[in-house]
Amino acid sequence: MSSQELLIREAKESDLPSLIGLFAADTMGGHGDTNDPSAHDDYLRAFRAITASSDQTLYAAELGGEIVGTFQTIVVTSLHGRGSSAMIIESVQTRGDMRGQGIGAAMINFCIDEAKGRGMKMVQLTSNAVRKDAHRFYERLGFKPTHLGFKMALK
Template sequence: MQVETVVIREATENDLVSIVALFADDPLGGHGDTTEPEALPDYRAAFARISVSQNETLYVAELGGEVVGTFQTMVTTTLTGRGSSAMIIEAVQTRADMRGRGIGAAMIEFAVECARQDGMRLVQLTSNAVRKDAHRFYKRLGFTASHIGFKLKLK
């Protein structure tokens, strides 16, 4: 039995509809994502901002030529840690019917290896408090729950 390989690559604008569908299908996210055509210009504008940023990269995971996952990385440099840089992983999403096949682990391991190669001090991420399965998943990959996050919604 041949196991398909997960391919991780930078997202292109052609992937946008598939990426948005991943977020729109997320019942826990609560971000108001939608596949309605009138929302596409908002997603295109965001993609354009991400694609020109030197500190952000949007990725997709493919299996059998289909987009089955996505995540985004950001690099931030602070004066703490002697002026070191850290990678933040955001917007991790695996297509619901593909969970449990190692796609999420492949995406996170890819991001961690990129951070390691780029000399980052650490990799961090946040996860919605209601995502208990995701918390177990991140702990299994070696992450520790070390901080409490806060948000202030502006829109």
């Protein structure tokens, strides 16, 4: 990163075009994200559901007044582990031209610090199986591939 300070803050509704752009530019994710204006209401609905939840937070990473990354955290409390809570890190994206500059690490470390500060015992995330570079990145940050995930697309 340059001498500019990376600001990680809760996302605002006015950030939506930039955040949507990050996801739409992701050719590996396969989530069908798009900058098409006809999809804006879907994103707005999701944004409002996230911000209305006390267990979810959507963040924007800003550098020099521009959105350069985003991620979402979800807090889950389970009966197993004696009622422990964990933070799930989801939807991590760094703008393509800004990768390799420490932004992703800053976002993940923000999550880890937040979870520790809230007394959580674990942070966890999933990563698309095709994202080998991302897997190496997460392992460098101390994450271990301990579980195998399964998904089922519903129509």
